[in-house]
Amino acid sequence: MLLLQKTILEMIARGDALKSTLQQLCLQLEARFSETICSIVTVDAAGLLHTVAAPSLPSEYVSRIEGIPAGPMAGSCGSAIFHGQSVSVCDIAADPRWAIVRPDALRAGLAACWSYPITDSSGRILGAFALYFREARGPTRAEQEIVEACLDLAVIALERQARVAEREHRATHDQLTGLPNLSAFSALIARLPCDAPGSWGLLAIDVDNLKPVNDTYGHHAGDCLLKIVAQRIKTAVAPDLIFRIGGDEFMVVLRAPLHLGEMESFVESLLDDLGRPAECGGFWITPQASIGGAIVAADDAIPETVRQNADHALYCAKETRRGGFVRYWPGLGSPITERVRQIREIEAALQQGRVEPWYQPIMCLDTGRFVGLEALCRVRTISGSIRPAAAYGLGDSEAGIAYELTRRMLAMVAGDFSSWAGMDGAPDYVAVNVTSADLRIPGLTEELLKILTDQNLAARHLVLDLNETTHLGLREKQTLGAIQQLRASGIRIALDDFGSGLASLSHLMNVPVDMIKLDPSLTNNRGDEGKAEAIISGMLDISKRLGIEVIAEAVETHAQHAWLMSLGCRFAQGYHYSRAIPRTAMGKWLYRQSVASMGEVNARQA
Incomplete structure (x- = not known):
């Protein structure tokens, strides 16, 4: 035995x-x-x-x-x-x-x-x-x-x-809906044949109103909406399979002959089923979705091509027929193809941990000490090259991706700065760019404070830069409320690109801020130095009266540095001082500065 x-x-x-x-x-x-x-x-x-x-x-x-x-x-x-x-x-x-x-x-x-x-x-x-x-x-x-x-x-x-x-x-499987997830979807389509045109297809489905529901009624209502949408799609497409591949994204693998043969009428019926009002957490909500479809064709060498085609069709539906259906065809357009490629590229970078902060110092012109850092989001491509996240031009239709990018950046930046804060001569703060879409996320302040607490970093060390696309939303009640809540927690707010067409003096009347960053067009406007000097001097005077710090951006030459000092500008950043550098390089540079500073102190004491 x-x-x-x-x-x-x-x-x-x-x-x-x-x-x-x-x-x-x-x-x-x-x-x-x-x-x-x-x-x-x-x-x-x-x-x-x-x-x-x-x-x-x-x-x-x-x-x-x-x-x-x-x-x-x-x-x-x-x-x-x-x-x-x-x-x-x-x-x-x-x-x-x-x-x-x-x-x-x-x-x-x-x-x-x-x-x-x-x-x-x-x-x-x-x-x-x-x-x-x-x-x-x-x-x-x-x-x-x-x-x-x-x-x-x-x-x-x-x-x-x-x-x-x-x-x-x-x-x-997805924990919320119980549906198979992206991993299961990828494993399945990798095994689907491409040598039998018309034998299978894909529907890419995006829930259009998930974000407004989350923002208006809370995430519990949004979760309820997702579960209802998932169940309705599952019932409507049976015996075909549905997968939840992202926050508001679903994929359906079509193999039933009836669904493939009559795709347009089948999807219209699916949209009708989805569009019935549903009770979500005590609120009646009408689900809205856009759908893109593609069927395997003779020239599709690999299953991933069919997925890309369905994604392209979905993007076209969201841009031109939101709440409707677009079926892929080869002439759908290269701009859409390129846009979808870029979105997928940054999604993959997030999933694979290829997003990282690079840091550019902010100098005090009076003392020569750098007092702050601006964290700039960089994406490391599959080939190894570095690309600014801003180059992807994420808009409102990609607000979910944009917020995940911001959240990921904040966590990494807080961790970096926490490890540097104890060094002798360390900067006072680090600035991170946020968008108006970020500010509309419920619970943003609480999430930021949790990140800071987890990294043992005081709120005063974090500055949020409101970039130029955010300025358009600064009069929204929800955005202003978020800014006030953030400042009350100790986090400081900076208006970026100040003096551009979107950022004006009127914002200083309505928006509670701690810093403004002069638009590079003012710093570089040497062709009409008199006007630029008058505008910058006026801004410096107004800001001083309001107790707001002014930072000049894009300072590239010693002449610009000297000119700004003569106007009374105390803070600046740009290539003249340092380009943005990787986090590891910044950590090493700060360590060397700290050692040198301690050596000077010891020498004076001796």
């Missing part, structure tokens, strides 16, 4: 397949009791039986009993699971508990069966362990004892398999 236990436990520890492990357990018992046939079945959440191991049972019998419901007349195993206790049937031909499967058992030459339920430590029934006999009899005492001793081995093997299955399920 000890050798049997050692063999099975070693198989479990190695991670051998459940079927081979339990098959070995059955074979070991059959070798010990030559007149018996051993089997192990499991029961699923629906109460259906599945044979896991039965090395000596006829395959025809095993297939006939597969999936039958556990119950009082479903044989010894079905009855043992149903009642939660051992069941001994000495004569299958006469016992009513074999009513459902008796003919199959008798054809297989089985005369009797004893079954014992397999239960875990909580008492939940996992399945049943059975001994079949070719003659009408019950189990011997020795047979009962060894089966009872082997039950724990079966439980360990089944529980391990359940944990593995749960991990696999979590890895391939």
